[in-house]
Amino acid sequence: MGYEMAARLAKGGCDVAVWNRTKAKADPLARHGARVVNELKDLASRDIVFCMVSTWDDVKEVVGKLLSGSSKPKMVVECSSISLEGSAELRELLKQKGIEYLAAPVSGNAKVIKAGKLTFVVSGPRAAYDKAKPYLDMMGTGSSYVGEGELARIAKICHNVMLGVVIQCLSEITILAQKTGMRRHAFLDFLNKSVMGSMFTRYKTPALVNLDFKVTFTPRLLRKDLDLGLDAGRELEVPMPLASVTRDLLQTMIGHGMSEQDFATLILMQAKASGIDLKPENVEVGDGLSS
């Protein structure tokens, strides 16, 4: 995700410097004009630092290293999917150092970013948002400002609870349709053209039809987001029955050793549980993203 976000800023003409733990993965960004640095503290003198890693523990680690020298950025925009508590701790830490902070998690995968369709949900001081907005716009189709503090975190968690529930539902109904004798591509063609079709159902169609499971997002990361949703539900006394069942299905997947593959492989588990030996249909289907 971070790679494609940085590529869009660099291609858009911004003065971009990048750090990645495994430097070799970031090196190709140099051909778009980005400067790939060796140490995180080399980014500390930038105006805005965008952070895109995995979990709150990772964010804490990288921000600690970023601020380990004498320089500090004017603003940090944190885009990973993390908890409200982690985000609030980061806000406090940055506030003490006089650094502006926006919580800005995203919707979309690396291919979505490439297609220019990434979206952000943002919270924090309005003035900071106004400064960051042109860069957020450059990375996708825009951002939704939802208010002060960590509100963007809960919006993103709600979004990903829906992501989990929808992919499980898509897997169930696609296998049900197949078991009646229908081809998966024919069923999904209908669904995608219907009022229930979405950018998401369209871009997951090649995976469900041709079993093209290039990793976009892993069951492990999705389980983390469902856990964050369920934690918030418990704290706020909101029942979340669909999220609970989906979380346990992901847990089962992880228990079967399917933790680092694409989350759309949920359909393989669904097929197995339905007595179907799933085969690619090898039919050309669009993902709604490629032009």
Ligand SMILES: NC(=O)c1ccc[n+]([C@@H]2O[C@H](COP(=O)([O-])OP(=O)(O)OC[C@H]3O[C@@H](n4cnc5c(N)ncnc54)[C@H](OP(=O)(O)O)[C@@H]3O)[C@@H](O)[C@H]2O)c1
């Ligand atoms: N993929 C999606 O569809 C998607 C969509 C929306 C939001 N998100 C969220 O966006 C974030 C990134 O997701 P992703 O799919 O890009 O994950 P990813 O492919 O696993 O990449 C994670 C990145 O974080 C770095 N990283 C992780 N832990 C680190 C640490 N302790 N110190 C330094 N660097 C560390 C990794 O560095 P290395 O290269 O060295 O491993 C890598 O660059 C996650 O919070 C995820 O939940 C993902």
